Amino acid sequence: MAESATYKVIGTRPIRHDGVDKVTGRAIYGADVQMAGLLHGKVLRSPHAHARIRSIDVSRALALPGVKAVVTSADLPPAEDRTIQLGEGGVNLKYLSHNILAGDKVLYKGHPIAAVAATSPHLAEEALALIQVEYEVLPPVLDVREAMQDDAPLLHDNLKTTSLGQDTDKQSNIATHTQFKVGDVEKGFAKADIVIEREFTTATVHQGYIEPHNATAMWNPDGQLTIWESTQGAFTVQRQLAPVLGIPVAQIRVIPAEIGGGFGGKINLYLEPIAAVLSKKTGHPVKVLMNRAEVFESTGPTPGSYIRVKMGATKDGRLIAAQAYMAYEAGGYPGSPIGAGMMCIFTPYDIPNVLIDGFDVVVNKPKTAPYRAPGATNAAFAAETVVDELGEKLGLDPLQFRLRNAAKEGMRRPDGPTHPRIGYLETVQAALNSDHYRTPLEGPNVGRGVASGYWFNVGLQSSVSINVNADGSVTLVEGSTDIGGTRASIAMQAAEVLGLKAEEVRPIVADTAGVGYNDVTGGSRTTFASGYAAIEAAHDVLRQMTERAARIWKIEPQDVSFGDGVFRNAKEPDQRLTFKDVAAQLGRTGGPLTGRATVAPRGVGGAFATHIVDLQVDPETGKVTILRYTAVQDVGKAIHPSYVEGQMQGGAVQGIGWALNEEYFYTDKGVMANASFLDYRMPTSLDLPMIDTILVEVPNPGHPFGVRGVGEVPIVPPVAAIANAIYRAVGVRMCHSPMSPGLVMTEILAKG
């Protein structure tokens, strides 16, 4: 399938097209948007984790000079109780709307209740203090297992469990129970020579993007609404906003600014409808920015979870049965990534008998949002720790044990689909052969751990158009938010097809009015799917350019060939026109030339990673120091290797933070006690060594250049790899993340 074995652009490391703007401070992010007559919005949020709203009195706030409007959920149209599809998943409109501005109940500390527009952000904040809300405070439930109890406080009056696809009459905090089943797990365990079962818990963690959420809206009297903001998907915002505001999609234009990180957390609506109705009420553009505490308390996070894993193997080192019970916290409204976690938990392995039960459970925490391979890190922490323990008990090297049981092309995944060509084995082999793994680790309280991880990619929908300029350069118009260098990786694919240099393609991220529909930058899809669209659009350019060359030579298009940037006349081998020559004659050969493609590519490749970590545990304090880290990953084909490495390094480090430090601390009243970057401790440069990367390239047959999505899977193995390394260092199996010093110390002391 590969178009060419040798590439001129792909695999090189050009400077990204948006780079200079971003190193000089000129790039415009959502919060940087300025316009005449701008008002500033602030949001009043619930101080309680669970309460009924008895009344809201905004009169004193409205009376403050400089305050122009106050809105509550009464300013949004009544929310319909139906689900709309948004590519990566469905959203219930009622839940979506009530999460934006609470209805009659607040379901987490930080739940938005009202918002103010004023002439300055400070004034708006002063006005918030003047809004009087009367609450009936209810007991909160903060832990997934407690929320599943029959006598737990119920978050929703009308939530009934959907169990194995059937609606039930059971009123509960359990929104859904789903199951995957292969073979007969009981018979499998009966045949096993060794069975390990362990329970795991993980704390709530946040995506932690450095840029807080923002939205600026201008609602014109004619009903035309324009939104400027940082989002992972301008079209997704547009598509969600229309039913939430009760206006047609075509009335809404979303202009994506640069985005300061997302990791899945900037897909859901938060501020956009609030800014919109404030603008509608005031007739002015309104900008609403979150502060850091609001980001922690009201957006994201990824679920806390409870997972029980039981796995069995035979003496010859074969996995024969695996069972998982997985319960994920959805936050205030249903919709945790439990399904994705279930689909990933045993997928790296060939296991004949599998049973997976998953539960989506509401708790009094913010509604969870996707976070880089959502659900898969929790799952891998559990499964990869048990795999490690089985290998150890069988006396096998952990990587050799994985190699012996690795899933391969043609094998069926526990959730149904069959693996296409995948590179899991190759990552394990590369880890075994790495300098890191072959270098002995010595010293007191040091340990080396490994773990693997799986995350699928999605294709979804992308559109690209390419305009050919008179000098032979091209402008590439795409609609995928560029969070980490995808302008470059998309432009490079078009450049490769067109025989141009990367710099001769100018990629532009257009707004919803400037390019065809594009799904979110997420699901590891952008370089794959928008890249696919860029390739197709480039071929459309070449097809049209070939016709122009034929017209110039007065021959048939099929007698024109193209290669190395040159069109040739098959009938007259001496006749050649460069891409630039033809571009210069567009005006005389039929007019401007635009190539277009809209795609919904199906040939997505799954992504596997295997990580190796060396660490040291301080036996006096339990503090873990990462000494060396290597991330190995099947990347399909690295379009821009530097940015592929960057994804692997960044994902690994987010995983390290998740493993060692990051967690939401809640008071018993359900108030997050550490809603700042000081107390929610993300890794700093001083906490880390260099992160080595090994790029394994097993081309994805479903993409012309073999691209696999690389962004998400690197966060999957680290938590388990670190747990396994801590075991090697001090002999304790860590079954809760984060493995903070206090917890590690407790385990060391318990071991005695």
Added chain:
Amino acid sequence: MPTKVHVQMRLNGEEVDFLCEPRQSVLEVLRDVLGLTGSKEGCNNGNCGACSVILDGVLVNSCCVLGVETSGREVTTIEGIASPDGLHPLQQKFLEHAALQCGICTPGFIVAAKALLDKNPHPTEHQVRYWLAGNLCRCTGYDKIIRAVLDAAQTTEAKA
């Protein structure tokens, strides 16, 4: 009673004056009064470093200094790092090493790294990591940032 204070200071080598409310931080003044949006707000309490500026030669979080405190002093922001001749070596090396992904923390890192190299032109890897520990990056895992700063130090040295 006037609600704003008149302040004069030097900003990126130019004399400027502005009116600000006493409660406005330097970050707010830069962004909302002077229109320089290169300095970013990530936390507004001094924990992320995205708003780093150099105040009289000292690296500070501009969200933690009041605008009125800059009176008679000199501030350098990300907008003042490049020269008419081109990018500063740090900016160039950040691009060459792909030391940014989303880019929101990048201005803060470059300003902080400049303050380091002004003080210590030949830092070790550990010194770079220690100095930049006040700047959070969530995308890169810091690897390429550290390499870019070390490489820029060498380049600057070669030029000097």
